[in-house]
Structure formats: C-alpha cells, structure tokens
Amino acid sequence: MNKRISTITALLFLASAGMAQSVEDGLKNLYYGKFASAKQAFEKIVAAKPTDERATYYLGISELGLENKAAAAAVFQKGLQAIPNSPLLTAGMGRIDLLNGNASGARQKFDAATAATKGKNPEVARAIADANSEIKGGDRQYALTTMQTLLNNEGAKKRDVYNATATDYIELGDAYRALGGENGGKAIAAYEKALEMEANNAEAVMKQGHVNYNAKLLQQAVADYAKAASLDPNYAPVFYELYQFYYTPRPQQFSLPKAKEYLQKYLALSDQVDHVKNEYFLASIMFLDKDYDGAINKAKALIPQASDAYKTKLERMIADAYLQKGDSLNAKKSIDEYVSKVGEAKLEPIDYKLLSEIYGRIKYQDSATQSQIDQKALGYLEKFAASDTVRDLERYEGVAKAFNTARVYNKAAEWYQKYLDLKIEQKQTPAAVDYFNIGFNYYRASAGTTTDTSMLGKALVAFTDLATKFPELTTGYYWQGMSSAGNDVEAKTGIAVPYFEKYISLAEADTEKNKAGLIKAYTYLMVYYYNKDDKTNLQKYMDKVSPLDPNSEAMKQIKENMTSKASNKKGQ
Secondary structure, eight states: OOOOOOOTTTTHHHHOTTSOHHHHHHHHHHHTTOHHHHHHHHHHHHHHOTTOHHHHHHHHHHHHHTTOHHHHHHHHHHHHHHSTTOHHHHHHHHHHHHHTTOHHHHHHHHHHHHHHHTTOOHHHHHHHHHHHHHSTTOOHHHHHHHHHHHHOOTTOOGGGOOOOOHHHHHHHHHHHHHHOGGGHHHHHHHHHHHHHHOTTOHHHHHHHHHHHHHTTOHHHHHHHHHHHHHHOTTOHHHHHHHHHHHHSOSTTTOOHHHHHHHHHHHHHHSOTTOHHHHHHHHHHHHHHTTOHHHHHHHHHHHGGGSOHHHHHHHHHHHHHHHHHTTOHHHHHHHHHHHHHHHOGGGOOHHHHHHHHHHHHHOOOSSHHHHHHHHHHHHHHHHHHHHHOSSOOHHHHHHHHHHHHHTTOHHHHHHHHHHHHHHHHHTTOOOOHHHHHHHHHHHHHHTOSSSOOHHHHHHHHHHHHHHHHHOTTOSHHHHHHHHHHHTTOTTOOSOTTHHHHHHHHHHHGGGTTTTHHHHHHHHHHHHHHHHHTTOHHHHHHHHHHHHHHOTTOHHHHHHHHHHHHHHHHHHHO
C-alpha cells in the first residue's frame, strides 16, 4: 500500500490530560489525519509560546502531513533558534534529512537526540523510530533498537521505570513491520499489546491490516481495515486505506465501485480546512466515475492554487485521464511536460508506471519511430520495477512478460531470474515453469544473424537447474539438449548426446505426447552417429525417426549421401 506520514501521536491526546486544550485538539487532529486543522492549532500555541518544543515539533509534523517539506524544515529550524539543542526538534531535522536522501546527516542528528535523552524520552524515541521506519533510506534496525531501548526497564530504579503507552507499542509494531519478513508476527504482537491497553484503538488494528497485506493475506487485511473502521467510524485514515486497497489493480483487490465508495467516506471525514486536498479527491472521484474531461478540467483549475506536492498529483492525474479516455497524444504531451518540470531524477515509481503505459499506447506508422517509443516504454517499465525498495513479485513478473511480448528475450530472461531469486528470498517454492521461463528466453535470445553462444550458455544453466530440481520432468533434459545442440548445429561434437539420451529414456513412455521433442532428439543423434560413421547407432536412430517423421529431410539427405558413397566405391 502507499505509505503516508505515520501518525506517531496516536492516543497522546488521551494520555495527556494536563495539556492545554489547544494542544490536545492539535494532537487529536493529527491522529485523525486532519493536518490542516492540526497546523492551525499548533500555530496558535507556538505564536503564544515560541519555546514550546512539543507544539513546534508537531507543527512541523503537521506541515509534513500536508506535504510541505520546506515549511516543516523552516518550523524545525526556527524552533531550534528559540530552543537550542532541543532533542525533539533535532530529531525533526533528522527526519527532514532522511526525506532529502541524507541518511548520514540524519543519523548524526538522531544519535545526538538519543544521547541527550539517554534513549529514555518517549517522544524523542518515537520521533526517531518513526522516521527510520517510514521513510525511504531510514535504518529499520535502528528504529527497532530505539524503541527497545525506551521500553527496556531492566536494572532501572523504581522511580526510573518507564510505563509504556499504547502509542509506544504501535511504534514498536511499526519498527517490526518495516523490517518485514519473519518480523510480521512480532509486529502483530506489538499491536495486540497496544490493543490490550486501548481496546478501541483503530490505528493498531489498521496496522495489523498492513502486516497482513504485506504478507499477501488480502482477505485478512481488508477484514482488519473493516474492523478498524467499525471500532472508530471517524478514523479517516482507515477509509483511505480501504480506498487504496480497492484501487490497486491486482486480482482479488481491484474494484472501482468500492474504491469510489471508500474515497467518498474518507472525503466526508477529511479535514474541511484543507480545500486543495478535498478538491483533488473530488477530481479523483470524477476520474473513478470515468468522467475524464471533468477530472481534467477540475485538476487544471486547481493547479494555480496548489502546493508543489499537489501540483505533482494533479499533473499526473491529467496525463492519466487523457490516457484513460484514449487520447494518447495529449497524454504523452502532458506527461512529457510533467517530466520536464519535475526532472527525471525526481520521478517516483508511479511516474515510471504511468510513463510506461502512455508510451506503450503510442502508435506511429514509421517503424523506426515506433521502435524508439516501444523501447522507451520498456525502459520506464523496468525503472518502475527497480525504483521501489519494496520488491514485488507481481511487478517483476509483469516486467518479464512485457519484455517477452516485445521479443526482447534477454531482458525477459533477466527479469524472470529476478522473479525467481525474489521468490526464493521470500521463502516461496519456485515452480518448474520459473526455471523454464529463464532458460527459454535466453535460448530465444541466442537467435540472430549469428548464434549468441553466451545466451545459450545461460539457457543451459537454467535448464540444468530445472532438470536437477524436477528430475521427473522431461522438459529440463530436452532443453539441455537443445541449448547444447545450438552450439553444435552440425552434430559433430556430440555435446547434446547425454541430455537427449536422458530425455529419450523418459519421453518414450508416451511417444504420441512427446512426438515433436523425440523427432528433434532422434534427429540430432542420427546425424551425430552418421558423422561418427557409427552405422549401428545410425541405423538405430533412423529406425526411430522413420515412423514419427517419414519425410525427414535429414534422414533423406543421409540416405542419399550413403547411396552416393556406395556408388562411388563401386565405380572405383
């Protein structure tokens, strides 16, 4: 699912009864995803008391929720002028560094904030852990260690024992979830601990849904989201997750009616102060309703008043709307203008995906121009698959299939290999077809004006893996033979002999089913033994070829050659 800023303030407004009402309102708005309203509340507090580091920090977080990174950085910097060396604001600046791709600078700031609080200030610890869990380039293990240090009371004096909150366990769960893999169960357990403390905590249940979604337990994930929505019908973030779930174009997920339903519910609960965001989502509903002209017009009208972040979303929507209505030329024009403004270096995975789809729809009569467009489409598709840190099997397989369809077989083989490697990494059992797809695409990549022997070598490796892991199948042995025969087209070295012999020993159990393969194998062996002048084995394989392929050109040529040789001997 798409990541958004994590609401690390969950339940702080419930746990801080002594706060001023305006701070409590701000924290509550953050929890419910109402960043514009939260910003207004915190701005009032900071204006009245510039040295309130908590209000300043959460004002910066509100700006980040509104996707105003520069404004958030300015808030943290101004706060540090009023409160020099504030650990919380230092952690906030570390978050900005991570967003800017400066992981080393971020780590220095996080370490300084941790040292200043000895790792025992809950808000500082959560700020550090959240940044490292949620942001690309963050240190996931560091996030976990930070929360474990906060929660560890071993050896602490009674007065120093820290009593954890539900928010702490949610953050601990987020750290485990970010690490992924076998840590999913630990994440679920941490969220359960939060629910023991706050039974109606919608955020904890929603994030259990995230864990199940990442584990591809889709039905459980959507059930968790529904449960979170029922626990707190005003918790807007979960309705956004449900919208995202049903808008994702995957089997057992995609449903435009449901996506529209949950987007409308989200919009009803969203921050009414945030005009641009609400109008953007209204345009999104038009898009979902296939009112592409309406979406385009509303998006264009919004752009002059939108922040840079929303301009990006709106311009992307315009290009996509042109694509969906079948106007590929305007789609290309729009996306090209968007790319020129944003810059290739700042494109996101979703941009590469859209670029691939748009360029893939463009059709020109000129074959050279069409070839260039097709190559661009494939290049963007490859970037889409490789650009995200969250590696996805469906995405990898989709790229492999696209290259296969485009007959760029070496690239197809490379992505099928990546698909197989990721399957193994995720502890899934590869199927025989996974090895076959690699080998067969390398085999096809070997064809050309001259045979590419390196491609045949890679094909042989893949088919050898197939034969080794699935020895009961004939496929691996047959294609081992074909890959080897590709380097011995005149059947003189016999390098394919052992593979074809093994294939024949299995395939002859069902001659009709394996007829085509047997003809190939018999023919290679027949020609090999002809070249070796081994008349006994030559006759053996001629007898095998004859009933399956009585019009065999190779057999006919061998017979003619043998007759010619015999005639020449008689004439001498």
